[in-house]
Amino acid sequence: MDFIPKDINSYCEKYTQREDEVLYQLHRETYLKILRPRMLSGHLQGQILTFFSKMIQPKHILEIGTYTGYSAICLARGLKKGGKLHTIDVNEELEDFSNSYFEKAGLKNDIVMHIGKAIDVVPKLDVEWDLVFIDADKENYINYYNMVLPLVKKGGFIISDNVLWSGKVTQPIDAGDKETKILVELAELINSDSRVENVLMPIRDGLLVARKK
Ligand SMILES: C[S@@+](CC[C@H](N)C(=O)[O-])C[C@H]1O[C@@H](n2cnc3c(N)ncnc32)[C@H](O)[C@@H]1O
Numbered sequence: 001m002d003f004i005p006k007d008i009n010s011y012c013e014k015y016t017q018r019e020d021e022v023l024y025q026l027h028r029e030t031y032l033k034i035l036r037p038r039m040l041s042g043h044l045q046g047q048i049l050t051f052f053s054k055m056i057q058p059k060h061i062l063e064i065g066t067y068t069g070y071s072a073i074c075l076a077r078g079l080k081k082g083g084k085l086h087t088i089d090v091n092e093e094l095e096d097f098s099n100s101y102f103e104k105a106g107l108k109n110d111i112v113m114h115i116g117k118a119i120d121v122v123p124k125l126d127v128e129w130d131l132v133f134i135d136a137d138k139e140n141y142i143n144y145y146n147m148v149l150p151l152v153k154k155g156g157f158i159i160s161d162n163v164l165w166s167g168k169v170t171q172p173i174d175a176g177d178k179e180t181k182i183l184v185e186l187a188e189l190i191n192s193d194s195r196v197e198n199v200l201m202p203i204r205d206g207l208l209v210a211r212k213k
Pocket residue numbers: 039040041042064065066067068069070071072088089090091116117118119135136137
């Protein structure tokens with residue numbers, strides 16, 4: 001579902017700084033060669049992620065769900081000098097593709113890619129996070145939130161993507177639809193969690209931003 005009318009979205013894209021050549025090619029090659037290209041963050045959300053990151057100036061970023069590396073590049077562009085972005089994906093077939101774009105973006109030394117299930121990898125990373133971007137399997141979103149919140153610095157951020165789930169979160173939920181159920185439960189959990197303050201932004205498929213107090 002497109003939440004923003006197409007003409008408004010195009011207008012917003014028109015007056016948002018253009019994707020550079022690396023992100024343009026990454027977007028294009030993903031659509032040409034990789035399954036489920038709509039998973040990629042894209043121009044507008046990508047630029048918003050870059051802005052968040054530049055405003056926060058994080059030293060350590062954790063991303064759960066690399067896919068072809070679009071959002072990783074966008075987020076890593078706001079890293080403090082010497083900072084690192086760790087990104088995790090379970091799909092090893094995407095590793096060479098995304099690494100090649102990290103190199104083209106000049107971020108090879110700033111981005112560390114981990115292959116495996118995020119639930120197993122995150123506890124092995126001994127890092128205190130300034131910014132976490134959750135964009136992987138929806139069934140685990142509550143597990144990811146509960147797992148990373150204690151690892152986030154005071155004043156740090158957790159951004160969860162796809163929390164509007166094409167609008168399904170506002171409709172009656174089918175009995176077998178675990179993903180929508182979890183996403184609504186996550187929104188409830190974050191909204192009533194006294195450890196954070198939060199805002200749900202209707203950007204693309206919904207970004208739920210929580211800031212640790
Ligand atoms: C929506 S895509 C990520 C898109 C990317 N963040 C972007 O904006 O360009 C979700 C990714 O999560 C990965 N994924 C699914 N389950 C996972 C798990 N248990 N652990 C780590 N990654 C997982 C998938 O392989 C897929 O590449």
